[in-house]
Amino acid sequence: MRGARLFLIVLLLSGGGKCAAQGIGIIGINLVTDPSGIALTGSGTTAAVMSLGTVQAYGGTVPTGVTKNLNATSFTLNTIVDLQVTFLGILSPSYTLTAQLLTTDVINTWKINSKTLSTTATTITSSGAYGTTPVNFALTVPFSEAAGTFANTIEFIVTSN
């Protein structure tokens, strides 16, 4: 018994296992179609699909809510998606939002709010305000790209500050 007490005292003095934790709040997320953006399949969840259909540099049809801009050697598709982030609790005035591609793309350029994405997380904002925030999505496709089908996934990661 005395040995056990001694062990506990030594443990506390050494700091091993001495720990106090306090959990705060609940964070929530939603992806929603923006009134002026592309219609999302799965709007109101956290796994949504943007169907851009068949687009091409010259001619073709872009979906409602998407704009196409022709550049010198490429064309860019732009649209808006709403991100809803909520926090239930206190001591978190804002959130950090990062974004990344899940598949490497060395041909096309993917941007969120003018920040180029890669397969490494890029910070979009480090002081996001809770509520609904429109995020601008841009995909630039070079004329040199061969016609075909391609797909990718953008992951938004939200953490409380």
Next chain:
Amino acid sequence: MQLKAPAISIILLACVFCCAARTSRNLEVQSPSQIRPIAASLALSPGVVQVKAQPGASSTHILTMTNLTGTRFGFVLEALDVVTRDGKRVFVPAGETEGGIARSAVFVPRAIVLNPGEAGKVEVTFTIPAEPKVRAVVAIFHGRTALPGTGSFMITGSLGTLITYNLSTKTEIRAGAPTISPQTDYANLQVSERLENVGQEPVVPKGTLAILRSSGELIGRVAIQPNRLLPGESFDCKVEYPHTLRAGKYRAMLSIQYEGGVQTNSVEFQVE
């Protein structure tokens, strides 16, 4: 009996909140006025964990993810170190930062799948190294749900819990000189002050803006909301005084309270 979706959501959120209370030690009492409505499809509890410990200690946390949608969702868990670069937070993969904590993460389980309306718990244990160089990690639930669609672009949302570590009492903030944005016909008076965490530990400064007449008489006060700052992180604290001031001389006093004490700065200004 069949419950409609909003009713299910409310019940689930209540469950999530109860779980948060159960899994968090010393949970703070929350003022109803500070609770904002939540309309999320995924909810993670707790959003933040504050740990007080010493180097070498381990801490285990139970994180609860709730799926409030009608879709089955899968998640993969990952821990990242949070470091400050140029005054901003950056997430760094585990093992890339010397003295990092994320490399010690042990998730049980490492991945979960949640059916509609289901909540799942993940236990994560972190061990602080003997010479820690970071003071925060994030435990991220990466959304990995594939939806059908050819030639489509998918967007997936993921949530992370921020876990901060206070390992000593060496807390210190540096408050810059306050500046005034005068009131106009269209804007209220705004007082700004730059706060920088120059200590070794995370801090959550909060405080009060007091507006005094030149005679010293108190005219009004505004609470400054708490803002978490990791070591090296800075923040422009902007406080708006919501009332119109008559012409005259005034003093604005910003009193910032944090774990290491209180810092008070003041600035005189005149309203024409």
